[in-house]
Amino acid sequence: MNLGLGAVAPSEALRRAVALPARFAGVGAINTVVGLSLIQLGLWLGLGDYAANAFGYAGGFCCAYVLHRRVTFRAAQGAHRAQLPRFALAAAIAYALNLAVVALGVALGLGGTIVPHIAATGAYAAAFYWLSSRFVFAGRSRAAGGSSVSAWIDALVRSPALIAVLACAAAAPLLFVATPPLVDAAGHMGRWFVQVNLARLPHLQQWYGFEWSLLGNLGCDLLAQLLIPAFGAEASLRIIVGLILATQTTGVLLLSRAAHGRVSPTAFFALPFIYGFPFQFGFLNSMLGIGLALIALAGWLVLDEGCKDSWSSRRRALARYRFWLLLPAGFLLWLVHTMALGVFLV
Numbered sequence: 001m002n003l004g005l006g007a008v009a010p011s012e013a014l015r016r017a018v019a020l021p022a023r024f025a026g027v028g029a030i031n032t033v034v035g036l037s038l039i040q041l042g043l044w045l046g047l048g049d050y051a052a053n054a055f056g057y058a059g060g061f062c063c064a065y066v067l068h069r070r071v072t073f074r075a076a077q078g079a080h081r082a083q084l085p086r087f088a089l090a091a092a093i094a095y096a097l098n099l100a101v102v103a104l105g106v107a108l109g110l111g112g113t114i115v116p117h118i119a120a121t122g123a124y125a126a127a128f129y130w131l132s133s134r135f136v137f138a139g140r141s142r143a144a145g146g147s148s149v150s151a152w153i154d155a156l157v158r159s160p161a162l163i164a165v166l167a168c169a170a171a172a173p174l175l176f177v178a179t180p181p182l183v184d185a186a187g188h189m190g191r192w193f194v195q196v197n198l199a200r201l202p203h204l205q206q207w208y209g210f211e212w213s214l215l216g217n218l219g220c221d222l223l224a225q226l227l228i229p230a231f232g233a234e235a236s237l238r239i240i241v242g243l244i245l246a247t248q249t250t251g252v253l254l255l256s257r258a259a260h261g262r263v264s265p266t267a268f269f270a271l272p273f274i275y276g277f278p279f280q281f282g283f284l285n286s287m288l289g290i291g292l293a294l295i296a297l298a299g300w301l302v303l304d305e306g307c308k309d310s311w312s313s314r315r316r317a318l319a320r321y322r323f324w325l326l327l328p329a330g331f332l333l334w335l336v337h338t339m340a341l342g343v344f345l346v
Helices: 010-044 049-072 080-107 115-136 141-145 149-158 160-176 185-200 219-231 233-260 265-275 284-308 312-336 338-345
Strands: none
Touching (some): 010 049, 080 115, 185 233, 219 284, 233 265, 284 312
C-alpha cells in the first residue's frame, strides 16, 4: 500500500497514540507508590484519613511536577512561572475530586483503611491526565507523543529523580509490616529503648546500665537517640530500617552512575541483594555503613574523573580535596560500623 509522503503507518500511528498515555501511566505508577506509602505512614502516625491523604499527595507533588514536566510531556523548555501555577491548579482540582472519593469511602464505613485512598488515587489520575494534556502542558503533548520510546528510557535512566524514587520504593515495604521481620531487630530496639529512657525510668535502672563509648559500631544507635524521643521505639526502628534500604539503593545506583555516566541496566539486578541475608539477620549498623560506603565511593570516582580530565594544577587541587574528604568521610564510616570503612578502603 502506498502511504504517500504525509501518511503514517498504522503501527506508527498506534505507537504515537499510546506513547503519551503510557509515559503518564509510568510516571503515575511511581507517584502512586510514593503517595500511597506516605498515606499509609500517615495513618500509622495517627493523622486520620483526611490528614494522611493530604500528607501523601503533598509529598508527591514535587516529584509529580518534575517527572511529568521532564519525562511525560517533554516541556522542560517552558517557563516555570507559567507551568507551575497551572500544574498546581490542575492538581488542586484533581485533589478536590480525590477528597470527594475519600469522603464517600468513609461514609461507606471504609475509614481507617487504604481502600478509599486507592479508589481516590484512580479518580485523581484520570482527572489530572486530562487537565495536564489539555491545560497545563497544552501544545507539548502532541510533539512529545511522537518521541522515541528509547529516548524516553534513556532520559529516565539519566535522571537523578529515578534514584530518589527507587530509594523510596526500596523502603516502602517497611510501611506494610507490623515490625521489620529481621532476626536481630528486636534486640536493637530493646537496647535503644534502654539507652534513651534509662535515666527517667527507675524500674529499668534496677536491671540495666548504659555507658557511651566512642567505637566503630554506633550508626543506628545515634539515629535512635534522635528519633525515639519524637517517634517512639517501634516507629524509630521502622524509620531506621527504611533508611538503610534507601541508603543502600542510593549507593548502588550512584556508584553505577559515577562509573558509567548513567545507571546501567545491570545495576537494577543488584538492587534485590539489599534484602539479602545480612539485612534479614538484622545487622543494621553494618548495612547502614555499607550503603554510606557505596555513596562515598561514588563521590570518590566522580572526583577521580575530574582529576583525569583537568590540567595538572587542577588535578593536584582535586587530589588534595579528595585526600581531605577522606578524613571526615572515613571517620564517619568507622563510627557507623568498622566494616564500612574497610569496604570503602578496599
